Amino acid sequence: xxxxxxxxxxxxxxxYWLLTYRRNWKGSLLTSFLSPILFLAAMGLGLGSLVDAxxxxxxxxxxxxxxxxxxxGLLAGNAMMLAVNESTYPVxxxxxxxxxxxxxxxxxxxxxxxxxxxxxxxxxxxTSASFVFLGVMAAFGAVSSPLAVLAPIGASLCGMAxxxxxxxxxxxxxxxxxFSTYTRFVIMPMFLFSGIFYPVAQLPVxxxxxxxxxxxxxxxxxxxxxxxxxxxxxELAGHLGYLVALILAGTLVAKRxxxxxxxx
Amino acid sequence: MSLIAAQGLTKxxxxxxxxxxxxxxxxxxxxxxxxxxxxxxxxxxxxMIGCVSNPTGGTLRMMGxxxxxxxxxxxxxxGVVPQQDNLDEELSVAENLYVYGRYFDLPRPVLxxxxxxxxxxxxxxxxxxxxxxxxxxxxxxxxxxxxxxxxEPEVLLLDEPTTGLDPQARHVVWERLWTLKRRGVTxxxxxxxxxxxxxxxxxxxVMDRGKIVAEGxxxxxxxxxSTREVVEVRTHGQMTVLGDALRRLGHSSxxxxxxxxxxxxxxxxxxxxxxxxxxxxxxxxxxxxEHESVLVRRSTLEDVFLHLTGRxxxx
Numbered sequence: 397x398x399x400x401x402x403x404x405x406x407x408x409x410x411x412y413w414l415l416t417y418r419r420n421w422k423g424s425l426l427t428s429f430l431s432p433i434l435f436l437a438a439m440g441l442g443l444g445s446l447v448d449a450x451x452x453x454x455x456x457x458x459x460x461x462x463x464x465x466x467x468x469g470l471l472a473g474n475a476m477m478l479a480v481n482e483s484t485y486p487v488x489x490x491x492x493x494x495x496x497x498x499x500x501x502x503x504x505x506x507x508x509x510x511x512x513x514x515x516x517x518x519x520x521x522x523t524s525a526s527f528v529f530l531g532v533m534a535a536f537g538a539v540s541s542p543l544a545v546l547a548p549i550g551a552s553l554c555g556m557a558x559x560x561x562x563x564x565x566x567x568x569x570x571x572x573x574x575f576s577t578y579t580r581f582v583i584m585p586m587f588l589f590s591g592i593f594y595p596v597a598q599l600p601v602x603x604x605x606x607x608x609x610x611x612x613x614x615x616x617x618x619x620x621x622x623x624x625x626x627x628x629x630x631e632l633a634g635h636l637g638y639l640v641a642l643i644l645a646g647t648l649v650a651k652r653x654x655x656x657x658x659x660x
Numbered sequence: 661m662s663l664i665a666a667q668g669l670t671k672x673x674x675x676x677x678x679x680x681x682x683x684x685x686x687x688x689x690x691x692x693x694x695x696x697x698x699x700x701x702x703x704x705x706x707x708m709i710g711c712v713s714n715p716t717g718g719t720l721r722m723m724g725x726x727x728x729x730x731x732x733x734x735x736x737x738x739g740v741v742p743q744q745d746n747l748d749e750e751l752s753v754a755e756n757l758y759v760y761g762r763y764f765d766l767p768r769p770v771l772x773x774x775x776x777x778x779x780x781x782x783x784x785x786x787x788x789x790x791x792x793x794x795x796x797x798x799x800x801x802x803x804x805x806x807x808x809x810x811x812e813p814e815v816l817l818l819d820e821p822t823t824g825l826d827p828q829a830r831h832v833v834w835e836r837l838w839t840l841k842r843r844g845v846t847x848x849x850x851x852x853x854x855x856x857x858x859x860x861x862x863x864x865x866v867m868d869r870g871k872i873v874a875e876g877x878x879x880x881x882x883x884x885x886s887t888r889e890v891v892e893v894r895t896h897g898q899m900t901v902l903g904d905a906l907r908r909l910g911h912s913s914x915x916x917x918x919x920x921x922x923x924x925x926x927x928x929x930x931x932x933x934x935x936x937x938x939x940x941x942x943x944x945x946x947x948x949x950e951h952e953s954v955l956v957r958r959s960t961l962e963d964v965f966l967h968l969t970g971r972x973x974x975x
Contacts, residue, residue, distance in 0.1 A: 405765075408762050408765055409763060411759060411762050412759045412762070412763075413757055414863060415751060416748070416750060416751065416757075419750055419751075446870050463758060494748065495744065495746035496746070496751075498742070498746050499742075499746040499747075499748075499760070501712050501907050502712060502734040502735065502738075502740040502742065503736075503760065503763035503764055503811075504708055504730075504732045504733070504763065504764060504765075505732075506732055510738070544842065577954045578712060639836075658712065659712055659713055659714060660713070
C-alpha cells in the first residue's frame with residue numbers, strides 16, 4: 397500500500413521555508429557578510445598582529461599565522477551559533493507561536509517530512525552563510541588551500557550536529573525559558589574553549605579532554621584542515637564520522653520528540 | 661456507506677478521559693455537528709477525525725480507512741479549519757494558499773487558478789497580495805477556510821469556526837458554509853453556539869463531559885427534549901419567592917383546558933424558564949405572580965442542552 401510514501405514529501409514543506417526566506421534574505425545575507433568581517437578584522441588582524449609578533453608562526457599554531465589559524469575556527473563556530481539560533485526559537489514557534497508545524501501536520505505531510513524539511517532549510521541557511529564566510533576569509537587572505545571550498549560543508553555539518561539535537565530537545569519544551577541559559581552556559585563555553593581562538597592543548601588537561609568531546613572542536617579541526625590543506629586523512633575521517641553520527645542521532649531523537657509533540 | 665464511522669471512540673490523556681466511548685456516523689454530503697460546552701471533548705474528537713491524534717480506545721474508520729495506519733492518505737482528502745488560526749502572518753494572502761496547496765503536492769498551474777477562485781469565494785481577491793497580519797479576525801477565518809478548501813477535500817473539518825468573531829463576521833462565514841453545503845461538501849463542525857448548530861447542521865450530537873448525550877437533527881432534538889415554547893420570567897426580588905409562586909401555579913391546572921400550564925421549570929440564577937406548549941395562556945395567568953419581565957420564545961438547542969445536562973452551554 398501507500399504509494400504516497402514514494403513521493404519525496406519533505407521537499408513540499410521546504411518550499412514553505414524558502415518562501416519565508418525570500419522575505420528576509422537580504423538582511424540575513426548582510427549579517428552573514430558583516431559578522432566575519434568584524435571578527436576577522438578585530439581578532440585576526442588586530443589581535444593577530446600581537447600574537448604573530450610574540451609567538452611567531454610557531455609550533456603552537458601549527459606553523460600558521462594567527463589569522464589563518466583563527467578564520468577556519470570562526471567559520472565552524474559561526475556555523476554552530478547560527479544553527480543553534482535556527483533550531484531554538486523557530487522550532488518552538490512552529491509548535492507554539494506560529495504553529496507552522498501544526499498547520500503542516502493537518503496536511504498529508506508526516507512528522508518526519510515536517511522535521512526533515514526544516515532541517516534541510518537550516519542546513520541551507522548555515523551552508524550559504526558559511527560560503528559567504530569563506531568568501532570573506534579569502535578576501536582577508538586567510539585561505540591557503542584549494543580544499544577550502546569544502547570547508548563550508550564541514551562547517552555546515554558542525555552546525556547541524558548542534559541543530560538536530562537542539563531541535564529534538566526544543567520539541568519537548570513548552571516555553572523558551574531555558575533557551576538563554578542553554579546558549580549562555582552550553583554553547584558560549586564551547587565557542588570559547590573548543591580550539592577556535594587557541595589550540596586546546598593550551599588548556600588544563602581535563603578541559604582539553606572535554607573539548608575533544610564537543611562537536612564544535614571536531615568542526616573546527618575539520619575546517620582548519622580543509623582551509624589550510626594540512627590535515628591528516630584518518631583524523632579528518634574521524635571528525636567527519638563524529639559529526640555525521642551526531643546528526644543522525646539528533647535526527648532520530650527529533651523524530652520521536654516531534655511525533656510525540658505533534659500527535660499528543 | 662458512511663464517510664466517518666466511530667464506535668466506542670475514546671481518548672485518554674493519562675488519567676483524564678477527554679472522549680469517553682462515543683459512537684457516531686457522518687454521511688456524504690451532510691453537515692454534522694458536535695455541540696457542547698468547552699471541555700466536552702469536541703476538539704479531542706476533531707483531532708482524532710483529523711488524523712493528528714490516535715484514539716486510545718474504540719474504532720474509527722475514515723472513508724473506510726484506519727487513521728493509525730493510513731493517516732497520510734486520509735489527510736490528503738480532508739480540509740481542516742483549526743480552532744486557532746495558524747496562517748503564516750508574514751506571507752501574503754495568496755502565498756498562504758499556495759504553500760498549503762503544495763503540502764498536498766498540487767501542481768503549480770492548478771494551484772494558480774484554484775487560488776484565484778478561492779479568493780473570489782471568500783471575498784478576499786483585493787487582498788491577495790497583502791500580508792495576513794493586519795487582516796481582521798473574520799478575514800483570517802475566511803482565509804483559513806479557503807486554505808482548507810485548496811485541496812478540494814471530501815470532508816471539511818471546522819473546529820469552532822466562528823468563535824471570537826463579531827456577529828457580522830459570523831454571518832459572512834455562515835453564509836459561505838451554507839454555499840459549500842449546497843455544493844455538497846461534507847462538513848463536520850464543533851461549536852458551543854446553539855444558533856450556529858441550528859443554522860448549519862443537518863444532524864448533530866450533543867456532547868457533555870466526553871460523552872454523547874443526544875443525537876438528531878436540531879428540530880428532532882427540540883421536539884424530543886423540549887416544548888414548543890419557553891416562557892422566561894425575571895424578577896427584581898428574591899428568586900426563591902418567584903420559584904415558589906411559579907411552582908404553586910404549576911401545580912394548579914388551567915381551568916379552561918384542564919391541561920398542566922407548563923411541563924417543566926428550570927431555575928437559573930437570574931430567571932426561571934417555564935417549558936410549555938401554551939406560552940401566551942401561561943403569561944396571561946402570571947398576573948398574580950410578582951415579576952419584573954416576561955418573554956415568550958421558541959425552544960432552542962440551548963434549552964435541549966439545559967434539559968439534558970442541567971447546565972448552560974455558554975457561561
